[in-house]
Amino acid sequence: MSPITTGTPSGRPYVVVHVAVSLDGSTTGFQPNIGLFYELAARWDEDVTLTGADTILAQEEALANAPRPGPAEDGPLLIVVDGQGRVRGWDALREAGHWSDVLALHAEKTPPRPPGRAVRELVIGRERVDLNAALTSINDLGGVNVVRVDSGGALTGALLQGSLIDEVSLLVHPLLAGSEERKPWYGTQSLTTKRLERIASQTFDDGIVWLRYRLRK
Numbered sequence: 001m002s003p004i005t006t007g008t009p010s011g012r013p014y015v016v017v018h019v020a021v022s023l024d025g026s027t028t029g030f031q032p033n034i035g036l037f038y039e040l041a042a043r044w045d046e047d048v049t050l051t052g053a054d055t056i057l058a059q060e061e062a063l064a065n066a067p068r069p070g071p072a073e074d075g076p077l078l079i080v081v082d083g084q085g086r087v088r089g090w091d092a093l094r095e096a097g098h099w100s101d102v103l104a105l106h107a108e109k110t111p112p113r114p115p116g117r118a119v120r121e122l123v124i125g126r127e128r129v130d131l132n133a134a135l136t137s138i139n140d141l142g143g144v145n146v147v148r149v150d151s152g153g154a155l156t157g158a159l160l161q162g163s164l165i166d167e168v169s170l171l172v173h174p175l176l177a178g179s180e181e182r183k184p185w186y187g188t189q190s191l192t193t194k195r196l197e198r199i200a201s202q203t204f205d206d207g208i209v210w211l212r213y214r215l216r217k
Contacts, residue, residue, distance in 0.1 A: 017156050024178075026184065027153060046148040077100055101120070102120070104121040105129045168215065198213055
């Protein structure tokens with residue numbers, strides 16, 4: 001598959017949310033096709049993987065026990081929105097073999113971090129991380145054209161609310177997750193109406209449909 005061509009808006013990188021969902025829009029309650037998910041994700045050739053603390057904490061134990069081949073020299077930079085200072089396994093993230101390095105996003109009100117902590121950080125925003133300003137600062141790092149959001153929902157919802165997402169990519173699986181375990185891909189907060197324009201769609205043999213939309217500004 002050929003790389004995806006993206007247009008970079010002025011002042012910040014191109015931001016895409018790529019998420020595996022059920023027919024009822026949930027990210028949980030089913031087993032996604034992980035191989036296909038990451039095969040498609042690679043087409044953006046992202047410079048930054050942006051994720052939230054909840055997503056990292058959910059896999060913290062697995063990361064701690066996983067092999068550590070070291071930073072991926074040509075991999076994207078992992079940036080974690082960690083306004084409450086809850087993430088601790090920075091070394092495991094850096095050495096997981098997926099990313100070239102890690103960067104923590106904090107706010108002025110983030111609790112004090114352990115002294116000598118071996119992770120770069122960017123403090124931006126007072127009460128919570130200012131995502132708009134953060135994306136502009138990420139752009140200033142140089143060589144950052146595409147940011148792929150890897151989120152369980154809360155971060156995606158906040159970015160949508162701030163009109164900070166350019167593209168939504170949904171890998172829709174042919175099943176219903178059910179009401180008890182359903183966690184919407186855009187989080188649980190209320191959103192204002194968003195108009196989307198279809199970019200492309202593709203159907204796979206197992207009934208999975210890949211939908212790509214551009215958010216209208």
